[in-house]
Amino acid sequence: MTLPALPEESFQRVLCVVAHPDDMEYGTSAAVARWTARGIEVGYLLLTRGEAGMPNPPEETARLRAAEQQAACAVVGVERLTILEHPDGVLVYGLDLRRDICREIRRFKPDVVLGSGYGIETPFGFDQADHRAAGLATLDAVRDAGNRWIFPEQVDDEGLEPHSARWLILPGLPGSGATHGVEVTGEPLARGIASLEAHAAYLAALPDHPAPRDFIPKFTALNGKAMGVDHAVLFRAHDLQAPPDFSSDSGQD
Numbered sequence: 001m002t003l004p005a006l007p008e009e010s011f012q013r014v015l016c017v018v019a020h021p022d023d024m025e026y027g028t029s030a031a032v033a034r035w036t037a038r039g040i041e042v043g044y045l046l047l048t049r050g051e052a053g054m055p056n057p058p059e060e061t062a063r064l065r066a067a068e069q070q071a072a073c074a075v076v077g078v079e080r081l082t083i084l085e086h087p088d089g090v091l092v093y094g095l096d097l098r099r100d101i102c103r104e105i106r107r108f109k110p111d112v113v114l115g116s117g118y119g120i121e122t123p124f125g126f127d128q129a130d131h132r133a134a135g136l137a138t139l140d141a142v143r144d145a146g147n148r149w150i151f152p153e154q155v156d157d158e159g160l161e162p163h164s165a166r167w168l169i170l171p172g173l174p175g176s177g178a179t180h181g182v183e184v185t186g187e188p189l190a191r192g193i194a195s196l197e198a199h200a201a202y203l204a205a206l207p208d209h210p211a212p213r214d215f216i217p218k219f220t221a222l223n224g225k226a227m228g229v230d231h232a233v234l235f236r237a238h239d240l241q242a243p244p245d246f247s248s249d250s251g252q253d
Contacts, residue, residue: 002228006169006180006237008034013041015110015165017101017138019091019130021050021069021083022199023116025212027219028171029076030184030192031233036077037188043080044073045104047097047134052089054205064201072198076191080108091130093137099151101141106160112167113142114235135170142168142240169235174226178234181227184220189231192216 014035018024024032024044032042046069049062056064066083073081084100091097105113118135120126144150146164154160172178184192196203196212203209220231227234 003178003181003226003234005227006182006235008038008040008182011035011040011112011167013043013108013110014112014114015043015045015105015108016114017045017047017104017134017141018116019047019128019134020053020088021046021065022072022196022202023131025072025192025196025199027192027216027223027233028114029072029195030188030216030220030231031182031235032078033076033191033195034182034184034188041080042076042078043104043108043110044069044078044082045101046081046083047086047100047137048088048091048130049083049085050088050202052087054202056205058088065199068199068202072195075195075198089130091133093133097133097137098141098144099154101138102144102151103154103158103160105141105145105165106154106163109163110165112169113138113165114169115139115142117170139168164240166239166241168238168240170238172234172236174223174234177236178223178226180237181223181229181232181234183224183227183229183232185224185230185232189217189220192220 016024036042050065051058051062054061115138116131116135118132142165146162148155148162193212193216223232223234224230
């Protein structure tokens, strides 16, 4: 079955929530490049500064990675970049993390929140702990943001109104639950590759890391087959305002 395209014609603002600088650049930023070219406003929320990701002293690494992330954002047309200071490598799922993500959702008022997976195992091995914590906290914060009585100080003291995003989308893979895709053939793919190349110092510190131009097109070409296009980025999309579907077989008697 050919996967359908995301209904991006209805998107106005997309908030991307990830754990580290560079997390968006492993293919997903190609979809971001397409969205910004279509006039969709995209914001990035990074939960850590990535200070544990290089052998340099942490504060030096944090400054370097923030600068590289800013450059990567510019390549794909993202003007809103927020970087929090939760500790890299030991990101903790909990109320503090949910509160900070909720705050940014209420500030930016996206109709789409793009998060990360929260499973332990992936097709590429065990997922990194920060990614799992970020994914689960984002899922919960999307719900939190619409409830006036969760983190009410943001409403009463900070003047932020509750906000309910319509869509939660997560990265997907062919045959692993992907429901929709975004075609990125041509310019979006080129800009997506260039956005990862903007993390030059970080990539140089990773032994044997392949060049972005060598591996990102291979992944997007594989994804493209699921949509019937040359290159694509796939997602698991959840319409949070759709009524529950009780027609499918749940496996229960």
